[in-house]
Amino acid sequence: MRTPVVVIGAGQAGLAMSRHLTARAIDHVVLERGEVANSWRTERWDSLRLLTPNWMSRLPGHHYSGPDPDGFMTKDETVGFIEGFGRSFDAPVRSHVRVERVSARSPGFDVVTDRGTWSCDVVVAATGASSEPKLPPVAAEIPSRVRQLTALRYKNPGQIGQGEVLVVGASASGTQIADELRRNGRSVTIAVGDHVRLPRMYRGRDIYWWLDTVGRLDERYDEIDDLNRARRLPSLQLVGTPEHRSLDLNSLAASGVRTVGKLMRIAGAKAQFSGALANLVANADLKQNRLLNLIDEFVLERGLGAGISEPTRPAPTILGEIPTEIDIARFETIIWATGHRPSFSWLDPSLLDHRGRISHDGGVCATPGLYLLGLPFLRRRKSSLIDGADGDAADLVGHLHAHLDQRCRV
Amino acid sequence: MTTTDISPVDNGVNVEALLGARQHLTDAPEAAQFKWRASCEWINGTHNRSSISGFAGLGEEHTHRQTYTIDSDHPEIFASEDNGPTPPEMVLAALASCLTGGIATVATHRGVKLNSVTATLEAGMDLQGILGIDSDVRNGFDGIKVTYDIDADASKADIEAIVAQSQKRSAVFDVVANPTTIQVEVV
Numbered sequence: 001m002r003t004p005v006v007v008i009g010a011g012q013a014g015l016a017m018s019r020h021l022t023a024r025a026i027d028h029v030v031l032e033r034g035e036v037a038n039s040w041r042t043e044r045w046d047s048l049r050l051l052t053p054n055w056m057s058r059l060p061g062h063h064y065s066g067p068d069p070d071g072f073m074t075k076d077e078t079v080g081f082i083e084g085f086g087r088s089f090d091a092p093v094r095s096h097v098r099v100e101r102v103s104a105r106s107p108g109f110d111v112v113t114d115r116g117t118w119s120c121d122v123v124v125a126a127t128g129a130s131s132e133p134k135l136p137p138v139a140a141e142i143p144s145r146v147r148q149l150t151a152l153r154y155k156n157p158g159q160i161g162q163g164e165v166l167v168v169g170a171s172a173s174g175t176q177i178a179d180e181l182r183r184n185g186r187s188v189t190i191a192v193g194d195h196v197r198l199p200r201m202y203r204g205r206d207i208y209w210w211l212d213t214v215g216r217l218d219e220r221y222d223e224i225d226d227l228n229r230a231r232r233l234p235s236l237q238l239v240g241t242p243e244h245r246s247l248d249l250n251s252l253a254a255s256g257v258r259t260v261g262k263l264m265r266i267a268g269a270k271a272q273f274s275g276a277l278a279n280l281v282a283n284a285d286l287k288q289n290r291l292l293n294l295i296d297e298f299v300l301e302r303g304l305g306a307g308i309s310e311p312t313r314p315a316p317t318i319l320g321e322i323p324t325e326i327d328i329a330r331f332e333t334i335i336w337a338t339g340h341r342p343s344f345s346w347l348d349p350s351l352l353d354h355r356g357r358i359s360h361d362g363g364v365c366a367t368p369g370l371y372l373l374g375l376p377f378l379r380r381r382k383s384s385l386i387d388g389a390d391g392d393a394a395d396l397v398g399h400l401h402a403h404l405d406q407r408c409r410v
Numbered sequence: 411m412t413t414t415d416i417s418p419v420d421n422g423v424n425v426e427a428l429l430g431a432r433q434h435l436t437d438a439p440e441a442a443q444f445k446w447r448a449s450c451e452w453i454n455g456t457h458n459r460s461s462i463s464g465f466a467g468l469g470e471e472h473t474h475r476q477t478y479t480i481d482s483d484h485p486e487i488f489a490s491e492d493n494g495p496t497p498p499e500m501v502l503a504a505l506a507s508c509l510t511g512g513i514a515t516v517a518t519h520r521g522v523k524l525n526s527v528t529a530t531l532e533a534g535m536d537l538q539g540i541l542g543i544d545s546d547v548r549n550g551f552d553g554i555k556v557t558y559d560i561d562a563d564a565s566k567a568d569i570e571a572i573v574a575q576s577q578k579r580s581a582v583f584d585v586v587a588n589p590t591t592i593q594v595e596v597v
């Protein structure tokens with residue numbers, strides 16, 4: 001089978017690219033291991049809602065148009081929204097096609113799937129930022145008696161026994177899962193490493209409205225100081241709920257979740273936690289206030305009077321007695337919410353660098369004709385958000401189109 | 411924060427050299443592998459003397475400008491001769507030194523002139539641990555409190571951010587706060 005462009009993955013990123021290719025009348029297929037929005041169908045917990053408000057669900061030619069622009073889509077609504085996007089331009093999606101290997105040939109690529117091989121000039125890898133869990137080394141030390149699962153496998157409290165739960169990680173996943181389990185009567189301890197704290201609402205507006213309005217989400221990958229750090233940043237400590245409530249260590253503590261430092265190792269019968277939590281918490285509070293200061297300055301300069309309320313700062317994080325050791329035997333279940341990483345195991349090793357990673361410049365890979373899409377801070381701070389798919393795809397399709405034209409002339 | 415400008419303040423820290431080293435070690439991670447060493451000789455009673463001279467890094471052996479020695483002992487209420495600070499006090503001193511050096515470095519990098527920096531440290535310890543009276547009591551500190559009094563040309567929030575960043579990049583802070591595997595052998 002032959003086509004100029006193969007897009008791998010039919011989530012928001014792959015479909016946004018498909019939409020731009022369609023607009024330029026570039027023939028292509030979108031290969032999808034499952035169905036459209038597959039990871040939203042199969043690798044998210046039941047109660048999950050988008051972290052971004054509905055009005056921010058903006059894909060090319062396909063925007064949220066329901067009655068609640070400030071609300072947060074449920075998992076199923078998100079699947080429906082992305083499906084609707086694919087239908088809106090009749091995306092050429094081939095469902096239930098698993099890519100097994102992509103290798104370079106001269107010229108172009110072979111994309112080997114469980115349903116035959118495609119040869120093409122361009123491959124766009126849009127397989128998502130969260131293909132596999134990133135587990136710390138201490139995971140290997142956990143006694144086999146303790147039940148372990150990752151955030152990708154967590155569905156609802158019904159899965160989890162009545163015994164004590166240790167949730168490792170305090171980004172959006174960790175805090176939301178700890179909160180849900182506590183609300184469902186479990187004894188929960190959360191182990192907190194580096195985290196990014198922000199209030200859900202500030203001065204009467206959603207925090208994402210502010211991040212969007214002050215231009216923070218549009219910051220470009222070639223304009224910021226420490227790109228590697230920005231790409232590794234954990235997800236914001238936020239939850240999307242109809243009540244627009246904040247979720248942080250203070251609210252977790254108030255609901256009875258016990259806070260400890262980062263899980264470091266298992267020593268005999270004890271789980272040992274870092275004593276550096278106070279520093280991480282101070283850092284998160286400082287950074288939160290720095291962003292809120294920036295918002296206040298923005299309001300002062302622009303005079304956004306209407307609908308903007310007076311500033312009320314979130315309370316500083318209060319830490320009580322923080323144990324650094326707990327008997328591992330106390331925990332029936334450990335949930336790893338320590339982040340995810342993309343998987344490129346299907347890429348031929350010759351397309352990877354000596355560290356087994358793909359080197360790329362804003363999604364344009366060193367191998368001509370190979371592109372990445374939908375990764376954290378790929379081209380902009382919002383690259384991995386639904387709202388970031390359009391801009392990145394629009395940028396890359398120009399490069400891609402020029403590459404195809406050049407190929408045709410040769 | 412831009413790293414290309416030459417910092418306008420002078421706290422005696424060569425930030426440019428450190429940034430150069432950071433870039434160099436990013437490109438050559440094997441040169442970043444260091445070994446720190448110390449030796450210690452028993453003198454009498456609880457009195458002993460640690461010597462610090464050589465270390466390895468950047469792919470080769472190095473020596474300090476001179477061999478430094480630190481005597482340690484226990485105070486007279488422990489029926490010792492008090493020829494030096496106790497080892498736990500040396501840990502506090504090491505932590506304070508590391509954080510304070512870090513504060514100077516971070517402040518310079520951020521263009522903040524330091525006028526004075528004073529750290530005061532206190533750590534609680536229940537001697538029922540080391541004396542084996544109560545096995546539920548740990549030998550080590552039950553917590554460490556570090557208080558910084560800093561006079562600098564910056565806001566309180568900026569000073570707090572410098573102190574927080576110093577902890578984040580401190581070797582001794584990490585050594586004390588987090589478990590480390592220790593192997594003790596007899597030859």
